[in-house]
Amino acid sequence: MALLIILNTYLIIILAASQPCQTPEDFVAATSPGHIMIGGLFAIHEKMLSSEDYPRRPQIQKCIGFEISVFLQTLAMIHSIEMINNSTLLSGVKLGYEIYDTCAEVTVAMAAALRFLSKFNCSREIVEFKCDYSSYMPRVKAVIGAGYSEITIAVSRILNLQLMPQVSYESTAEILSDKIRFPSFFRTVPSDFYQTKAMAHLIQKSGWNWIGMITTDDDYGRLALNTFAIQAAANNVCIAFKEVLPAFLSDGTIEVRIDQTLEKIIAEAQVNVIVVFLRQFHIFSLFKKALERNINKIWIASDNWSTATKITTIPNVTKIGKVVGFAFRRGSMSSFHSFLQTLHMFPGDYNKPLHEYAMLLSTCAYVEDHDLSQCIFNHSQGTLAYKANKAVERNFFMRNDFLWDYTEPGLIHSIQLAVFALAYGIRDLCQARDCQNPNAFQPWELLNVLKNVTFTDGGNSFHFDAHGDLNTGYEVVLWKEINGHMTITKMAEYDLQNDVFIVTDQETKDEFRNLKKIPSKCSKECSPGEMKKATKSQHSCCYECVNCPENHYSNQTDMDRCFLCNNETHWAPVRSTRCFEKEVEYLNWNDSLAILLLALSLLGIIFVLVIGIIFTRNVNTPVVKSSGGLTVCYVILFCHFLNFASVGFFIGEPHDFTCKTRQMLFGVSFTLCVSCILVKSLKILLAFSFDPKLQNFLRCLYKPVPIIFTCTGIQVIICTFWVIFAAPAVEENVSLPRVIILECEEGSTLAFGTMLGYIAILAFICFIFAFKGRKLPENYNEAKFITFGMLIYFIAWLTFIPVYATTFGKYLPAVEIIVILISNYGILCCTFFPKCYVILCKQETNTKSAFLKMIYNYSSHSAGSLAMSHVSLDSTNSNITMAKPSFSDKSTAWQKSKDLQAQTFAHICRENATSLSKTLPRKRMSSI
Numbered sequence: 001m002a003l004l005i006i007l008n009t010y011l012i013i014i015l016a017a018s019q020p021c022q023t024p025e026d027f028v029a030a031t032s033p034g035h036i037m038i039g040g041l042f043a044i045h046e047k048m049l050s051s052e053d054y055p056r057r058p059q060i061q062k063c064i065g066f067e068i069s070v071f072l073q074t075l076a077m078i079h080s081i082e083m084i085n086n087s088t089l090l091s092g093v094k095l096g097y098e099i100y101d102t103c104a105e106v107t108v109a110m111a112a113a114l115r116f117l118s119k120f121n122c123s124r125e126i127v128e129f130k131c132d133y134s135s136y137m138p139r140v141k142a143v144i145g146a147g148y149s150e151i152t153i154a155v156s157r158i159l160n161l162q163l164m165p166q167v168s169y170e171s172t173a174e175i176l177s178d179k180i181r182f183p184s185f186f187r188t189v190p191s192d193f194y195q196t197k198a199m200a201h202l203i204q205k206s207g208w209n210w211i212g213m214i215t216t217d218d219d220y221g222r223l224a225l226n227t228f229a230i231q232a233a234a235n236n237v238c239i240a241f242k243e244v245l246p247a248f249l250s251d252g253t254i255e256v257r258i259d260q261t262l263e264k265i266i267a268e269a270q271v272n273v274i275v276v277f278l279r280q281f282h283i284f285s286l287f288k289k290a291l292e293r294n295i296n297k298i299w300i301a302s303d304n305w306s307t308a309t310k311i312t313t314i315p316n317v318t319k320i321g322k323v324v325g326f327a328f329r330r331g332s333m334s335s336f337h338s339f340l341q342t343l344h345m346f347p348g349d350y351n352k353p354l355h356e357y358a359m360l361l362s363t364c365a366y367v368e369d370h371d372l373s374q375c376i377f378n379h380s381q382g383t384l385a386y387k388a389n390k391a392v393e394r395n396f397f398m399r400n401d402f403l404w405d406y407t408e409p410g411l412i413h414s415i416q417l418a419v420f421a422l423a424y425g426i427r428d429l430c431q432a433r434d435c436q437n438p439n440a441f442q443p444w445e446l447l448n449v450l451k452n453v454t455f456t457d458g459g460n461s462f463h464f465d466a467h468g469d470l471n472t473g474y475e476v477v478l479w480k481e482i483n484g485h486m487t488i489t490k491m492a493e494y495d496l497q498n499d500v501f502i503v504t505d506q507e508t509k510d511e512f513r514n515l516k517k518i519p520s521k522c523s524k525e526c527s528p529g530e531m532k533k534a535t536k537s538q539h540s541c542c543y544e545c546v547n548c549p550e551n552h553y554s555n556q557t558d559m560d561r562c563f564l565c566n567n568e569t570h571w572a573p574v575r576s577t578r579c580f581e582k583e584v585e586y587l588n589w590n591d592s593l594a595i596l597l598l599a600l601s602l603l604g605i606i607f608v609l610v611i612g613i614i615f616t617r618n619v620n621t622p623v624v625k626s627s628g629g630l631t632v633c634y635v636i637l638f639c640h641f642l643n644f645a646s647v648g649f650f651i652g653e654p655h656d657f658t659c660k661t662r663q664m665l666f667g668v669s670f671t672l673c674v675s676c677i678l679v680k681s682l683k684i685l686l687a688f689s690f691d692p693k694l695q696n697f698l699r700c701l702y703k704p705v706p707i708i709f710t711c712t713g714i715q716v717i718i719c720t721f722w723v724i725f726a727a728p729a730v731e732e733n734v735s736l737p738r739v740i741i742l743e744c745e746e747g748s749t750l751a752f753g754t755m756l757g758y759i760a761i762l763a764f765i766c767f768i769f770a771f772k773g774r775k776l777p778e779n780y781n782e783a784k785f786i787t788f789g790m791l792i793y794f795i796a797w798l799t800f801i802p803v804y805a806t807t808f809g810k811y812l813p814a815v816e817i818i819v820i821l822i823s824n825y826g827i828l829c830c831t832f833f834p835k836c837y838v839i840l841c842k843q844e845t846n847t848k849s850a851f852l853k854m855i856y857n858y859s860s861h862s863a864g865s866l867a868m869s870h871v872s873l874d875s876t877n878s879n880i881t882m883a884k885p886s887f888s889d890k891s892t893a894w895q896k897s898k899d900l901q902a903q904t905f906a907h908i909c910r911e912n913a914t915s916l917s918k919t920l921p922r923k924r925m926s927s928i
Contacts, residue, residue, distance in 0.1 A: 004125075028098055037096045037420060044066065048063050049064045073147070074353055086827075089423055090426060110154055144167050165184055167448050171415040190470075195228075209522065222244075274298070279305070284307045284310060296321040327408075327409075329410075336407070338402060424455035452666075522539060530547055568732075582738060586654060594813055636677065659745075672708070674711075718755055722752075728745060742810075789827040
C-alpha cells in the first residue's frame with residue numbers, strides 16, 4: 001500500500017508493499033554501508049510474476065527469470081567499488097552501495113528511483129517536495145544504471161528533479177544525449193547514433209542493400225529504428241520490412257508477434273540480412289522458434305545481445321546462420337576474473353542475488369555445464385525457498401567457473417568505467433571537504449564535477465564529451481562454430497571518429513569476404529556496362545538493369561548512372577565498361593579511293609606530258625599553229641599539270657600548309673587555264689566573224705597578254721585576301737561518334753565560294769564565245785570542243801555544290817578531287833585530244849594545202865551567205881518587191897561577196913598561217 005501525505009510544502013511518499021515486498025528493505029537487492037552511497041539499477045530478473053494481463057493493485061510483485069549475465073553485472077559494480085575502497089584514491093572515504101532489481105520493468109525502476117531520492121537518515125521513507133533542492137540530502141549521491149534505455153529514460157526524468165548524477169553502462173538511445181531533457185545523465189558507452197552508423201556502413205561495405213529490421217515497441221526500439229533508417233538511406237540501403245515486438249515479456253502478445261515476424265522473414269526470401277535491436281529474452285524466443293522453421297540468415301546484432309552467452313548456448317544455434325554483432329570495447333578482465341574465483345569467500349549477508357544464485361546452483365548441482373544455464377532459468381520461474389547449508393556452498397564453490405563463461409567483457413568494462421568516473425569525481429570534490437561526513441556535498445555538486453572529470457583505467461584516459469557520452473568505440477564480433485559450439489570472436493574495431501573499420505588479421509579479412517558472398521539484394525546486381533533504372537517500387541534498391549547508351553560507360557557494379565565520355569576525344573559502344581580513344585582519320589595515302597584518285601591524277605599528268613611531246617614534235621603543222629601557237633599550248637598544259645598535281649595536297653594528313661596550298665594552287669592554275677582558253681575562244685571568234693561591227697569590237701577587245709594577266713591577277717588577289725584574313729587551317733571534326741576527322745576547314749566559305757564563282761564566270765564567258773564559233777571548219781575548229789569542255793566543267797561543279805555540302809567524314813576531300821579531275825580531264829580531252837587525233841591519225845588534213853583549201857571553201861560559203869543576207873536587207877530597206885533580181889543587182893552582190901571573201905581569207909592567212917602568202921601562187925592571190 002502506498003500512502004501519500006501532503007503537509008505544507010512537503011510530499012511524503014511511504015513505500016509499502018504486500019507480500020513478497022513487505023518493507024522497503026525487502027526491495028533492496030544488495031547493499032553495503034559507506035560514507036558515500038552509490039545507487040545501482042540492474043534487471044537481475046527478466047519479468048515480474050503476475051497472473052493477470054495488467055495490474056489491479058499498486059503493489060510490487062515478485063520477480064522471476066534469473067538472468068545470470070545481469071547478475072554478473074551487479075557483481076562487477078560491487079567489485080569495482082571494492083577496488084576503489086581498497087585503493088588510496090579516496091584516502092579514508094568508503095563508498096557504499098544500494099543495488100535494486102528493476103525486473104526489466106519501468107514501474108519497479110521508478111519505485112527504486114523514489115527510494116534513491118528519499119531523504120537521507122530519515123526514520124521514514126519520504127521524498128520531500130521542495131522548490132529548491134540545493135540543500136536537500138537524498139539517500140544516495142549518484143546512480144549507476146539502468147541497463148535498458150526505456151528504463152533509463154524514465155528514471156532519468158525523476159533524478160533530474162534533484163540533478164542527481166546518473167551514469168549508465170548500457171543505455172545507448174540517442175535521445176539521452178540531449179542535455180536539455182536529460183541534464184544529469186552520463187554514460188560510459190557510445191550513442192546509438194554511432195552504432196547504427198557503423199551497422200549501415202558494414203552493410204554497405206558487404207554489398208547488401210535489401211535488409212529487414214526487428215526492434216522493440218518502446219523508446220529504445222523506435223529511436224533505434226528511426227536512426228538506423230536515416231543512416232541506411234545515406235548508405236543506399238533499403239529496409240524491406242520493419243517488425244516491432246512488445247518491449248516486455250509480461251506482454252501476452254509477444255509470442256504471437258514473434259510468430260508473425262518469422263512468417264514475414266520467410267515471405268521475404270530475398271532478404272538475407274536482418275538487423276535486430278532486441279533484448280536478450282526476445283532473441284532467445286525468436287531464435288528458438290526460427291530454428292524450428294529452419295530459418296538461416298545473417299543477423300546483425302546490437303550491443304544488447306551480441307555477446308550474450310545465454311543466446312550462444314541455445315541448442316543447435318549454429319544452424320541459425322551467421323551472427324555479426326557490435327559490442328562495447330573490453331578492458332582488462334583479470335581482476336574481475338580473480339574476484340569470481342574467490343566469490344565463495346565473499347560475504348553475502350546483504351546480497352540477495354548472490355543467495356538466489358547459490359540456491360539455484362545447488363538445485364542444478366548435477367546438471368552438465370552446457371545445460372546449467374537453462375536449468376537455472378527454468379527453476380527461477382517459480383518460488384524457491386532459500387535454505388543455507390554446506391552442500392549449497394560446496395556446489396557454489398565448485399561451479400564458479402561457470403560464471404566466467406557468461407561474462408560479457410564489454411559490459412563489465414563499462415560498469416567499471418562508470419564506478420571509476422564517480423570515484424574520480426568524488427575525489428576531486430572531496431579534496432577540500434571532509435567526505436567522511438555524508439552531508440559533505442549534494443548530488444548536484446558532484447554533477448558539475450563529473451562534466452569535466454578525467455579518469456583512467458588500464459593506462460587509458462577517459463572523459464565525458466559535451467553530451468555526457470564516453471565514445472570508446474565498438475568491437476565487431478562474429479559468432480563462429482568451433483567444435484560444435486558457438487564461439488564469439490573479435491573481427492575488427494570500429495573507429496567512431498573516422499568512421500572506419502580497423503582489421504589487422506588476415507583471417508578476419510577472409511571472414512569479411514565470405515560474408516560478402518551471401519547476397520541480400522532486392523534486384524539482381526547490375527554488371528559493369530549497365531546502370532540501374534527505377535521501377536514502380538517505392539524503394540530505390542529495387543530496380544532493373546539497362547545497358548549504358550552509346551558514348552556512356554559504367555565501370556562498377558550497381559551504378560546509379562552511366563558516365564559520359566568526353567565526346568571530343570573518346571567514345572564508347574552500348575554497354576561499355578570504359579571509354580575508347582577516338583581514332584584520328586583522314587584520306588590516307590593507302591586508302592583504296594585515294595590510290596584510285598592518285599592513279600587518275602598521275603594518268604592525267606602522263607597525258608599532259610604526251611600531248612606536250614606531240615605538240616613539240618609537230619610545232620610547224622597547221623593544227624598546232626591554229627591552236628594559238630606552242631607558247632599558249634604550253635601554258636595551258638602546265639596549268640593542267642598543276643591541277644593534276646594539286647590532287648596530292650588533298651591526300652594524306654592535313655597540315656596548315658597543305659590546306660592553304662591545295663586551294664590556292666587549284667584556284668590560280670585553273671583560272672590561268674580558263675583565261676588562256678578564253679583568249680583562244682576570242683581569237684577564233686575574231687578570225688571567222690563576218691559581221692563588221694562585231695569584228696571591230698573584237699579587235700579592240702582582243703589583247704591576249706593583258707587579258708590573261710588581268711583575269712589571273714584577279715584570282716591571285718582573291719586568294720591573297722583569303723590567306724591573309726581567313727586562311728584555311730587544320731580542324732578536328734569530333735561530331736562523328738567514334739572517330740576524329742582531321743580535315744581542312746576552309747576558313748571562309750565566302751572566300752571559297754568567291755574563288756570558285758570567279759572561275760565559273762570566266763568559264764561562262766569562254767562558253768559564250770566558243771558557242772558562237774561552233775560552226776567553224778571541222779578539222780581546225782576548237783570552239784565546239786571548248787563548248788563541250790565548259791559544259792563538262794559546269795555539270796561537274798554544279799553537282800559538287802550539293803554533294804560537298806551534304807558529305808562529311810574523311811572522304812570529303814575526295815569529292816573535290818573528283819570534281820577537279822572531271823573538269824580537268826574534260827577540258828584537257830576536249831581541247832587537245834581532237835588535235836592529237838588529227839596530228840596522229842589524219843595527217844593528210846594537217847598539210848598547208850589541205851588547210852588552205854578548207855579555208856577557201858569555208859570562206860567562199862560564208863561570204864556568199866553574207867552577200868545574200870545583205871541583198872535581202874537592202875531590198876527590205878528600199879521597200880522594193882523583186883520577183884527576180886536583175887542582172888545588174890546580181891553583179892553588185894557578187895562583187896560585195898568577193899570583197900568580204902578576200903578580207904576574211906587575208907585575215908585567216910595573217911592570223912593563223914603567216915607563211916601561206918609565201919606558198920600560194922601570186923595569180924591565185926590576185927584573182928581572189
